[in-house]
Amino acid sequence: MTSPAISKSAAASHPSSASNQRSSSRFARIGSIARWTLAVLACLWLSLCTAVGPLYWDFETGTIAHWNWANTAIFIGSFIIYIGIILGCVRFAELGRALPAKLSARLHEAVQQFFAHAETVESQHMADDDGTRKRAARFHISRQQIATGTARALLFCNRWLIRGTNRFWKLLLVFFVGWLWIPTTLLAAFGADVRSQIREFSWAWNQWTGLKQPYIGFFSFVPMDIYPTAHYMWPSNPTYLTDQHNIVLTLIYGATASFSRYVTGSNDAGIVVLAALQMLFAVFCCAAAAHRFLNRPWLSATDTADAGSTAGAGASATPPQAGGLARFLILLFFMVCPLAVFSTISLTKSPLFAFSFVWWFSIWYELTQTWRPAAAWHLRKPRKNRSADSVPSSVVQSVVKLPRHSFIAFIVSTSVMLISAKYAWYIIALQIVLAIIADRRRWATYVAALLIPTVLIHGGIAYAISSNMIIGGDPIESRGVQLQMIARVAQRNPDGISQEALENLSPVFNKDQMADAYSQQDADPVKSSGIQSKKVSYKWRTVTPDDMANFNKAWLDIVKDNPVIAFDALMAKCFGYFNVTDQPYVSMGYYVTSDYVQKSSVWIKSYNHDWREHIAGFAKSWGWIPVLGWPTHGNFYVVLTLLIGAAEVIRRRWLTLMTHMPLLLLMGVMITAPANNFERHMLPVAFAFGFVVLTYWRESRAELAAVQSQD
Structure with a gap:
């Protein structure tokens, strides 16, 4: 043990070291x-x-x-x-x-006392009834037998849960069987988006086959007017395809529906096929993700002893594979939760993005589990004075590049994300930067699996838009917060909008129509979205890029003059995402029983019509139960x-x-x-x-x- 005198003298002889320690502590x-x-x-x-x-x-x-x-x-x-x-x-x-130590100990003691007291009372009751203590003794023996039997049953279930899900093909089978009832009894779930995509493709197909159709004009109403997309974005040569709902998905959905009409006379068969294919894709993605997280296949049986050398602090502190409880809870969520169940067949872009995202997310887990700091990178190749056998196999495996199947999965999942959600490229761009900073030695993997697909897909779509082959999405789509703020002020305090702000706003929006269309839950009515009779608050037919330049100035002036109302508009539009007690504005069950499914379809509506209503109604009722409904x-x-x-x-x-x-x-x-x-x-x-x-x-x-x- 070092004496204080020695410590002081050491600190005095090394003042820079003491200073560094104080600085580090600070x-x-x-x-x-x-x-x-x-x-x-x-x-x-x-x-x-x-x-x-x-x-x-x-x-x-x-x-x-x-x-x-x-x-x-x-x-x-x-x-x-x-x-x-x-x-x-x-x-x-x-x-x-x-929990804190004292609270945890007291809770454990209270539980033990409760069961001990209950056992004593029941034993005494039995002894009094029988007049002897033999039955009480038998009761104690039976309690022990029950406890032992329960423990054995739990161990049995745990062992078979692990055995039944310790391979990718087993998980694939579990998800397929568990979800098979969904496409076979519900067929498909969809809303307005897929109908719009089919309509877009149909109009484009008519154009390609030489059929003349209305285009820009006050009395014309074409697919791009439904969303709507400002006319200044339309090329002079008629073009009916847009990137509003992602052009790749529009082509796939539209072509499938067109072929279905050609063969069967309606879109329904094509929609059912698309839903079934999405379910199969969901099965594959979830099984692949679960396999990586639950089984960590990159750790072979011979590497278990050395698993502590991977993933930073060391995996040896935990079993190489997840236990039965974790497997049960994760699979239970995917098999039972309406979010996952209804998403498997919901033909809207978000479920497709979500399933590809969880697949992509699992590959990141594999990357971090096999990540090595620069100090340990020398272990990748044995030095001349170190034989390959002296390097733990788990360490060698942890620093090599991704396996071929994971590398291909990385590319494919990235690509599906890019074609299903426009904001995917923002997420991927940030991940490229962070990944290269954290793991620069595998930069080639990130370039090939993230950067190149982003450049090809996002860049290709951008080129198609700039070359007037397709019409891009209207920038007004990303201004939902601003629209809600202005519309709420127009509704609640119209006199609070200054004349200057009104002059800047008028070329883009009709203030009175904004006020009339305002709904605090949804910005779509304010921007005149929909095919139904609507308030033309957004002047998409006449607005110009120069008009849009003054929109931000008008919004800023209105917010400065009405800060409380603007704050209300912001919170009312997003608080539900972070409030567990708030019911969804649009749940996934909506797509199962929407009018497009139950009324507007040709024959899907007649197939298990009441069963759809029952399933969606059950999910909604479950969701309304306080606390117990929150996980839905x-x-x-x-x-x-x-x-x-x-x-x-x-x-x-x-x-x-x-x-x-x-x-x-x-x-x-x-x-x-x-x-x-x-x-x-x-x-x-x-x-x-x-x-x-x-x-x-x-x-x-x-x-x-x-x-x-x-x-």
Whole structure:
């Protein structure tokens, strides 16, 4: 043990070392404060979204100005719960338990006392009835036998759950069998989007075959007027295909429906085929993702002993494969939750993106599990004085490039994401930068699997738009927040719009029609979307790029003059994504029983019509049950994912956070989406949630074991 005198003399002889230690300690404290600040801010945001729910459920008069003591109580209570969940996650990573030591011990003691008391009472009761203690003794023996039998049954179920899902083909079979009833009894689920895509392709096909059709004109009404897309974006030569719903999907859906009409006389057969193919794609994606997260196939049986050399803190602290409980809960979500069940056959872009995303997300997990810091990269190739046998096989495997099948999967999943959601390229672009910074030695993998598909697909679509082969999406689609703010002011305080702001706004929007069309849940009516009779608030026929240049100035002036109403518009449009008590504005069950399915289809509507209503009604009723219904909604998984992300920040799991960054970006997409609590926007987060929890548990066990080994 070093004496204080020696320590002081050592510090005096090395003043720079002491200074460096103080500086390092200071930076550590600042970093800790910054991380906890981010966690507190996340809790404040979630608490605010929870507290304002009762205000905005009153569609007519709800406003933040009516905030009262009840909202304050909800805010404080929510904050305590949310920060408590983060603290529990952090404590679990540090100590292996979520509750404080004394509370955990008292809870355990109380449970033991309860069962001991119950056993004593029942034993005495039996002894009194029989007049002897023999039956009581037999009772104790039977209790032990029951406990032993229960334990054996649980071990049996655990063993067979692992055996039944420890291979990719087994998981593929589980998902296929578990979901087979969906396309066979419900056939397909769809809404207005797929109908618009089919209509677009039909008009384009008519043009290609020489049929003359109306184009630009005040009395003409073509597919591009439905969304609508500003006429200034239309080329002079008639073009009917747009990138409004992603041009690749429009071509696939439209061509399939056209072939179906040619063969059967209606779109229905083609729609059913598309839904079945999407279900098969979902089976493949979910099985592949589950296989990577549950089984970690890159760790062979011979590498189990050396598994601690992979994935940072070491996988040896946790079993190489997930246990039966994790498998059961993850599979239960996909088999039972309406979010996953209805998404398998819902022909709208978000489910397709979500299934490809969870596949893509699992490949990132494989990449991080086989990531090596630069200091360990020398182990990839043995030096001259080190034989290959002296290097642990798991280390060698952990630093080589992705296996061919994973590399191909990386490319394909990236491509499907790009063709199914426009915002995918923003997510992928950020991931390219983060991945090359964190894992620059595998830069070629990221260039080939991320950059090249993005350039080819996104660049190709951009070229098709610039060359007037197709029409791009209207920029007004991304201005939902601004539209809602202006429309709410126009409805609630029309005199609060200055003359200058009105002059800048008028060439783009009709103020009175905006006020009439305003719905706090959805920005689509304000931008005149839909084929039905609508208020022409957005002047898409006459607006010009020069007019749009003044739109932002008008919006800024209106917000400055009406800050409370503008804040109401923002919160009312997005609070539901982060409020577990809020019911979805549009659930996934909508696509199962929409009028397009149940009324407008040719023969699909006659196939199990009542069964569809029953299934969708059951899911809706389940979702309305307090607490028990929360797991059926996307916002439940969004909130918990954000809290786990905050715990990861506090634990400084930067590599894992790099792979989870897309989940945070998707939450930003939700805020800017046209509608509030639109469940299809939350599907990627919900599908990845179980794997996020499993990752956090594994890394916590590994960190705890590493600390214990040092002690």
